[in-house]
Amino acid sequence: xxETKVLGIVFSNMHDEYMGEITHNRTMASVPFGGRYxxxxxxxxxxxxxxxxxxxxxxxxxYQSLMDHLGSGRDWDLARKRGGLxxxxxxxxxxxxxxxxxxxxxxxxxxYIKRSKARYVVMADCDVICNIxxxxxxAQHRESGADLTLVYKRERxxxxxxxxxxxxxxxxNGRVNxxxxxxxxxxxxxxxLDIAVIEKSRLERIIAEGVARNKKSxxxxxxxxxxxxxxxxxxxxxxxxxxxxxxxxxxKANMDLLNLEVIDELFPDNKPVYTKVRDExxxxxxLNAVCANSLVADGCVIEGEVENSIxxxxxxxxxxxxxxxSIIMQGCDVGENSNLECVIIDKxxxxxxxxxxxxxxxxxxxxxxxxxx
Amino acid sequence: MTRKKECVAMxxxxxxxxxxxxxxxxxAKPAVPFGGKYRIIDFPLSNCxxxxxxxxxxxxxYQPLELNEYIGSGQPWDLDRLNGGVFxxxxxxxxxxxxxxxxxxxAIYQNIxxxxxxxxxxxxxxxxxxxYKMDYSEMLKTxxxxxxxxxxxxxxxxxxxxxxxxxxxxxxxxxxxxxxxKPAHPKxxxxxxxxxxxxxSKLRHYLELDEQNPNSSKDFGHDVLPAxxxxxxxxxxxxxxxxxxxxGTxxxxxEANMDLLNPKVPLDLYDPSWKVYSRNPVKPPHxxxxxxxxxxxxxxEGCFIAGTVDxxxxxxxxxxxxxxxxxxxxxxxxxxxxxxxxxxxxIVAENAVIGEGARVGMRPExxxxxxxxxxxxxxxxxxxxxxxxxxxxxxxxxDV
Numbered sequence: 001x002x003e004t005k006v007l008g009i010v011f012s013n014m015h016d017e018y019m020g021e022i023t024h025n026r027t028m029a030s031v032p033f034g035g036r037y038x039x040x041x042x043x044x045x046x047x048x049x050x051x052x053x054x055x056x057x058x059x060x061x062x063y064q065s066l067m068d069h070l071g072s073g074r075d076w077d078l079a080r081k082r083g084g085l086x087x088x089x090x091x092x093x094x095x096x097x098x099x100x101x102x103x104x105x106x107x108x109x110x111x112y113i114k115r116s117k118a119r120y121v122v123m124a125d126c127d128v129i130c131n132i133x134x135x136x137x138x139a140q141h142r143e144s145g146a147d148l149t150l151v152y153k154r155e156r157x158x159x160x161x162x163x164x165x166x167x168x169x170x171x172x173n174g175r176v177n178x179x180x181x182x183x184x185x186x187x188x189x190x191x192x193l194d195i196a197v198i199e200k201s202r203l204e205r206i207i208a209e210g211v212a213r214n215k216k217s218x219x220x221x222x223x224x225x226x227x228x229x230x231x232x233x234x235x236x237x238x239x240x241x242x243x244x245x246x247x248x249x250x251x252k253a254n255m256d257l258l259n260l261e262v263i264d265e266l267f268p269d270n271k272p273v274y275t276k277v278r279d280e281x282x283x284x285x286x287l288n289a290v291c292a293n294s295l296v297a298d299g300c301v302i303e304g305e306v307e308n309s310i311x312x313x314x315x316x317x318x319x320x321x322x323x324x325x326s327i328i329m330q331g332c333d334v335g336e337n338s339n340l341e342c343v344i345i346d347k348x349x350x351x352x353x354x355x356x357x358x359x360x361x362x363x364x365x366x367x368x369x370x371x372x373x
Numbered sequence: 374m375t376r377k378k379e380c381v382a383m384x385x386x387x388x389x390x391x392x393x394x395x396x397x398x399x400x401a402k403p404a405v406p407f408g409g410k411y412r413i414i415d416f417p418l419s420n421c422x423x424x425x426x427x428x429x430x431x432x433x434x435y436q437p438l439e440l441n442e443y444i445g446s447g448q449p450w451d452l453d454r455l456n457g458g459v460f461x462x463x464x465x466x467x468x469x470x471x472x473x474x475x476x477x478x479x480a481i482y483q484n485i486x487x488x489x490x491x492x493x494x495x496x497x498x499x500x501x502x503x504x505y506k507m508d509y510s511e512m513l514k515t516x517x518x519x520x521x522x523x524x525x526x527x528x529x530x531x532x533x534x535x536x537x538x539x540x541x542x543x544x545x546x547x548x549x550x551x552x553x554x555k556p557a558h559p560k561x562x563x564x565x566x567x568x569x570x571x572x573x574s575k576l577r578h579y580l581e582l583d584e585q586n587p588n589s590s591k592d593f594g595h596d597v598l599p600a601x602x603x604x605x606x607x608x609x610x611x612x613x614x615x616x617x618x619x620x621g622t623x624x625x626x627x628e629a630n631m632d633l634l635n636p637k638v639p640l641d642l643y644d645p646s647w648k649v650y651s652r653n654p655v656k657p658p659h660x661x662x663x664x665x666x667x668x669x670x671x672x673x674e675g676c677f678i679a680g681t682v683d684x685x686x687x688x689x690x691x692x693x694x695x696x697x698x699x700x701x702x703x704x705x706x707x708x709x710x711x712x713x714x715x716x717x718x719x720i721v722a723e724n725a726v727i728g729e730g731a732r733v734g735m736r737p738e739x740x741x742x743x744x745x746x747x748x749x750x751x752x753x754x755x756x757x758x759x760x761x762x763x764x765x766x767x768x769x770x771x772d773v
Contacts, residue, residue, distance in 0.1 A: 034657065036657070074448070260660070263660060267656070267657040273655070273657070274655055277449070279649075279653070281410070281649070281671075282672060282673040282687075283671070283673070284670075284671050284672075285672065287668060289667060289669075292661060293662060294660070295657070295658045295659070296660075296661065297659075297674060298658075298674050299643070301643065310658075311658070
C-alpha cells in the first residue's frame with residue numbers, strides 16, 4: 001500500500017443557488033458544459049489524472065441526474081474493487097437533517113473518511129473549470145508542512161456581495177493572514193478556487209471540533225475563524241481557471257472554449273477530461289451547412305448555419321436555421337428557418353420552424369429543459 | 374459451470390485482409406477504422422448485442438495486438454458479462470500439438486470446446502469485414518421455423534456482380550438445392566453474406582467429418598456447406614434487405630465510407646434503438662474555425678478544422694489546417710493535413726502527416742489516363758513532405 005495515498009472529496013451541491021433555473025432540477029456538479037461535459041467531469045478528471053483513485057462525492061439534493069451521469073464511475077476509470085467512486089447521499093437520522101455547510105457535510109461522512117487508508121485529503125467543489133495537476137499541489141503541501149493548502153488564482157476583478165468569491169490575503173512568509181467572503185472590492189485579488197489539501201488526521205480533528213461546537217461552515221468556522229491558529233498556505237495556479245457563479249459567467253466560460261488556447265489548455269492529450277460515454281454517431285454536416293468558430297459534439301446533424309456557438313451531443317439544426325453566440329444543450333431540435341442569438345437552451349428543447357429568440361451577450365436568454373418554443 | 378446459451382456467435386477475425394495493403398500492415402482487417410469513430414468489427418459486435426446475443430468468440434490470428442486491445446473486456450459493447458461476454462480466441466497449443474487456423478471451418482473446429490461450454494442449440498458464424506445492421510434474432514427465427522440444419526443470410530445483388538459471391542439456388546420455400554462459390558455463370562443473384570446459423574449438433578458433426586477429409590481446404594463456403602447439402606441436410610436462406618457492404622478492398626472501403634454521406638443509403642447510424650457501439654476516444658467536441666467550410670461530411674470529436682472539408686469522413690482528432698482542402702477523402706484518427714495541402718479521393722491512415730502545400734490524390738475528371746486513376750492511400754504515421762505531389766492510385770507506406 002502506498003503511504004501517500006490520497007482521498008478525494010467532491011462537494012456536488014455547493015453554489016447551486018447562484019445558477020438560477022439551470023440548477024432547478026440538478027446539482028451544480030451535473031450542469032452541462034462545453035458540448036459534452038458536466039461540471040463535475042473537470043473535478044473528477046483532475047483527481048484521476050493526478051493519481052487519486054478514491055473519490056467520495058457528497059450530494060445533498062437533486063442528485064438523480066448526477067447519479068445517472070456517474071453510474072459506477074467506470075468512464076472516469078473509478079469502478080474499482082478497492083476505493084474508486086463512492087456517492088455519498090445525505091446521511092440523516094431522526095434528529096439531524098440535511099447538512100448546512102461543508103463542515104456539516106463532512107461530519108455526515110466521518111465514517112467514510114475514517115475508513116480510508118489515505119494520508120491526505122483533496123477537497124474540491126464543482127464550480128471551477130480548470131485542468132490542474134493536483135500532484136503538484138500535494139507536493140507543495142508536503143514540503144511546506146502547512147496544515148492546509150488552498151489553491152488560488154490571482155485575478156483583477158470587481159467583486160461584490162453576490163460574486164460568491166473567497167479572497168485570500170497572505171503575510172510576507174506566504175501564510176494566509178486573512179480570509180474574506182465576497183468582499184466589496186475592486187482590484188487584484190487572490191481568489192480561492194475551492195480546492196484544498198489537508199492531512200487526513202488533521203481534517204478528522206477539525207471535523208470533530210466542528211461537531212462538538214456545532215459549527216457547520218468550513219469557510220466561516222475554519223478558514224475565517226482559525227487562520228491565525230492553523231498554518232494555512234496558498235498554492236498559486238497560473239493556468240486557465242474560471243469560476244462559474246452566475247448564468248453570465250456560465251455563458252462566458254462556455255464561450256471561452258471558442259478560443260483555441262483555452263481548448264488546448266483545458267483538454268491536453270496527456271490529461272484528458274473524461275465524461276459519460278453516450279455512443280453517439282459522429283456529427284454530420286449536410287449540403288449548404290455553414291459552421292464557423294464553433295464547438296460541435298458527436299451526434300449533431302447540421303443543415304443550417306452555426307456561428308460562435310456550442311452544440312452539445314445530438315443537436316439537430318434544420319435547413320435555413322441560424323444559430324449565433326448560443327449554447328444548445330443535448331438533444332435539442334432546432335427547426336428550419338428559426339433564428340437563435342445569445343440563447344442558452346437546456347436539454348431536449350424543441351424550437352419550432354421559423355421561431356426567433358434573441359438575448360444579448362451580457363444577458364443571454366435561458367430556455368428550460370424539455371420545453372417547446 | 375457455465376449456464377446454457379441458446380445461441381453463441383463466432384466472429385471470424387483472423388483474415389489478413391491483404392487487399393487493404395498498407396492499412397492492414399500492422400493490424401487485422403476488423404480493426405481498420407471506419408465511419409468516423411468506428412472500426413469494422415463494431416458492426417457485427419453491435420449487431421450481436423442489439424439482437425440479444427451476449428456470448429461472442431472472436432477468432433484472431435493475424436496481427437491480433439491492436440484488435441485484442443480494442444476489444445478488451447468488451448465493456449463498450451456491453452459484452453462484459455458474468456456469464457458469457459466477448460472472448461478473443463487465438464490458436465493455442467494442445468497436448469496433441471498446435472496449429473494455426475487453416476481455414477474458416479478449421480478455426481471453429483479448434484474451438485469446439487469453447488462452444489460446448491455454453492451447450493448452445495445454435496451457433497452464429499460471422500465475419501469481421503462487413504458493414505451492415507442486421508437483427509440476427511429474426512434470422513434465428515427463420516432457422517427455427519424451418520427446422521433447418523443451416524440458414525444462410527442472403528442478399529439480392531446485381532446479376533453482373535453475382536460471380537464475385539457465393540451464389541445460392543433455392544426452391545420457392547427458400548430451401549437451398551445448390552450452392553456455387555463464385556460461379557462464372559451464376560443461375561441466380563441470391564448471394565451469401567457470409568453469415569450462417571447452424572444447429573450446433575449438426576455443425577459439430579460436419580466439422581469433425583471435414584477435419585478428417587485430407588482434400589478439404591477447411592473452408593465453410595468451399596467444403597462444409599457443399600458437404601451438408603450433399604448429405605441432404607435442411608438448408609435455407611434468410612433474405613436480408615438493407616445496406617450490406619464487404620469492405621475488403623481499398624475501393625470498397627472508400628465507397629462504404631462515402632455511402633454514409635449519401636442520404637439515400639439506408640444505413641442509419643443515428644437510430645437510438647440500434648446504436649453502433651465503439652470504444653470512445655476521450656476528446657473534446659470538434660472545433661470549426663472562422664473561415665472554415667464544412668459540407669456533406671462526417672466529423673468526429675477531437676477534430677480541428679480551419680480549411681475546407683467537403684464530402685469527407687474525419688476521424689477523432691484529425692486536423693485540417695487553414696487553406697487546406699480535403700475532398701472525397703477519409704482522414705483517419707490523428708492524421709494532420711497541413712496548411713495549404715490538398716487531399717482528394719484519398720485515404721489518409723492514422724497519424725499520417727500531409728505537409729504544407731502537398732497534393733495527394735486527384736479527381737477522376739482531372740486525370741488524363743483513366744486507367745491510372747484510383748483512390749490514393751497514405752499509410753499509418755507516414756509523413757508527406759511540404760509541396761510533395763502524390764499521384765492517384767498510389768500506396769505510400771514510407772515517408773516521401
